[in-house]
Amino acid sequence: MLGAIEAGGTKFVCAIGTSDLEIIARESFPTTTPAETLLLVIEFFKKYEAELESIGIGSFGPIDIHRASKTYGYITSTPKLAWQNFDFVGTMKQNFDLPIAWTTDVNAACFGEYVAGNGKGLASVVYYTIGTGIGGGALQEGKFVEGFSHPEMGHMLVRNHPADDFAGSCPFHSHCLEGMAAGPAIEERLGKKGQALDHDDPFWEIEAEYIAQCAYNTTLMLSPDVIIFGGGVMKQHHLMTNVHRAFERLMNQYVEVPELIKYIVTPALEDNAGTIGCLALAREAKLHS
Template identity: 70%
Template sequence: MIYGSIEAGGTKFVCAVGSDKLEIIERIHFPTTTPKETMEQVISFFSKYKVSLKSLGVGSFGPIDIQKKSKTYGYITSTPKIAWKNFDFIGELKKYFDIPIYWTTDVNAACYGEYVAGNGVGLSSVVYYTIGTGVGGGALQDGRFIEGFSHPEMGHMRILKHKQDLFGGNCSFHHDCLEGLASGTALEKRTGIKGQELDKSHPAWEIEAFYIAQCAYNTTLLFSPDRIIFGGGVMKQAHLVEKVREIFTDLLQEYVQIPAIDTYIVTPKLGDNAGTIGCLALAKEATS
């Protein structure tokens, strides 16, 4: 038997199948367009594994409805991606696959991947952020997601603006929240240059690090996690995590004692595989 993984990102979908040892057997990706076009590709990929597919783990961009008693459980809800607003994601999958499906956010899935096979192994409390096209966060305590009436939306926390930042913000809901100021989209709009093409000496990186360090500061005082993991495309700049650690240390002022900074604020061990591994692991969880 095999397990299926769907990383439903705002920019692209990544679909995979894997073994019970979380080994990836096949993986494909394609752009996130309309629900009709995108889901046709999802269904087509998994249909060839229908006989042996035991369960699916789905990590989706959000916000999503995670309350199983809700009439809209399994829906993408108030997303700024208009075509996907109020889309019945799980309902569409259930038309074709009568198997258990684990439903959570894309960043929760990545957090779980690091927890079971990456930089969260052996720890009781892990918080994961994706700093990419948007910003999202997920938190685990003793293997369980921290959530209540809904999943956390930590990517939209309020932060202080850098004194030299003249950019107004990119979030369509809150303008200058964390996502609005620190996402890859915000970085590009602030500078006119894509992050991967931005020289490491550019002053925008100091501003970026200031915002991510505030995120780590808020997370530390809210959750006291064993580790904070920052993933996503923006964090692929090797110099950025060092800047974040430096500014974070200055902000915290030793108010609380944390683990060694080099092991406290880190990037994903699994890299771009974190979400896929997490979805496969959650698919296994759905059958237990």
């Protein structure tokens, strides 16, 4: 059996699955403090300890991904104060002497789509989650695109839509993608959540503009085979039509891209992308241990 931990800023999703990436059991816990949340996580996996071979963790960040670092496996400078400089992998290792894969939550979702979703069989896959925050992950030939750290693509700068004078809700950058297009930015602007808006609300054209700018920037920087947009905001299924239209206008035929209904898409695995990605990473960790 393989273990998966999708560690989000709002909730942790823990799962047990097979090497074929079939989810056998799953539970979720609210993200409170490390002591409270990890106690529940450890209790969950202890029930399967005799069969458990490895664990994959996809965590909210920023996180330290460099194995040679003294703080490898830590959540580092997160705005969630209780979690700053928390030794996540070390805590799990104290309780489970197993191979543990460690990456960002959005990288995990990207890997899930790469092995079993809309990125399967493709060389280059980019995944964004647009929800409470915005994060991005990229894979090239099965390897995560990263350098001194993991990408923070959700904070790329975007230009205001002509009908939008909002400066953004991000405390670090004005006019960044997360600050302009994440769920809290919608609510701060309009006084209500995105799911409360009608499908034909004019705001969705504004939202689509920012997502299309993200796809435009990603296309010109990475030329991926597919760009996948997941997260709660993208559950507004009508939104993708507006994104495609805005992307075509922005690109203005500068480069030829794949057919948009296959190029800019939502996750085939839907809400399971992160969990399946963590299971797949656990499988990799077991193979290379």
